[in-house]
Amino acid sequence: MHFKLTEEIISLSDSRTWDFAKLEWDFEFAYYSEELQTCLCGHFPIKNICVIRNKRNSNQTEVGNCCINKFLGIEDGNKIFTSIKKIKEDNSKSMSAVVIDYIYSKNGISEFEYNFYVDIHRKRNLSFKQLEIKKRINNKFLAFTSYETNSHFNRIKLVLKWAENNSWFDKSFVLSLKKSCERNGKLTENQRLGLENIITKLKIE
Ligand SMILES: [Zn+2]
Incomplete structure (x- = not known):
């Protein structure tokens, strides 16, 4: 092995x-x-x-x-898996500092969300509203580290890599999908279909 x-x-x-x-x-x-x-x-x-x-x-x-x-x-991979497991079980829990830093560095959460999370990271008694925001960020983290999201990212990467050798291809649509995927954690169904359409039409493998 x-x-x-x-x-x-x-x-x-x-x-x-x-x-x-x-x-x-x-x-x-x-x-x-x-x-x-x-x-x-x-x-x-x-x-x-x-x-x-x-x-x-x-x-x-x-x-x-x-x-x-x-x-x-x-080692970083394991820290991420520990946080995924913890938050899947209870999404009011906190991801670790390393993981917050990681997800922010990958544009998985916004600057506001990052600062908010750093602020409340160690706090036990959150207001209802704070807890709602925290859960929302936790869900974003789960979406960002899910298989679905990563297969979307991989499909986008595939097209961008292909485009390096096919300079006539207008990348702007695919780049906008990438931005959207980074912002929302995944593509919408229509975006996904649009992307698959390009891959099929241009026979990208
Ligand atoms: Zn192995």
Whole structure:
């Protein structure tokens, strides 16, 4: 199992040895998948998915938290999964400071929401209104780290990557979808259909 992971990671890295190849990778994103997936190591099923990114060649790949800890020494993913689990059980609870920081750095919440959350983070007695806002932000976090959202982001990324080699293509619509996805945590059904339409019509794979 371990062997398979190292092979896969090395094939996506510049270095040809594991000790150096693994240092090329940074944590990029984490999400919780309702759909069962297979880790690079072959482990099945995994639901906690970490997206990691190669600092040298910008390759991206996904691994389960089984491997993120053992091999790559990237800890942030786990903190995110702990907060996802906690808030799924009770959305009046708080996400951890690292996670708030993370979600803000990814434009998952607005500056107002970030400042609000930092303010009330340690407070026990919130007013009804404060609690409502907190829950709303928590739900935004859950949406942002859901499989649905991330498949939307991945579809958008796919088109933008393709557009790099097809400069005639007007990216403005897809960029507006990306903005909207960042703002709302996901695409509307019409936006999603529009995006899929482009992918099918232009035979993007
Ligand atoms: Zn694994």
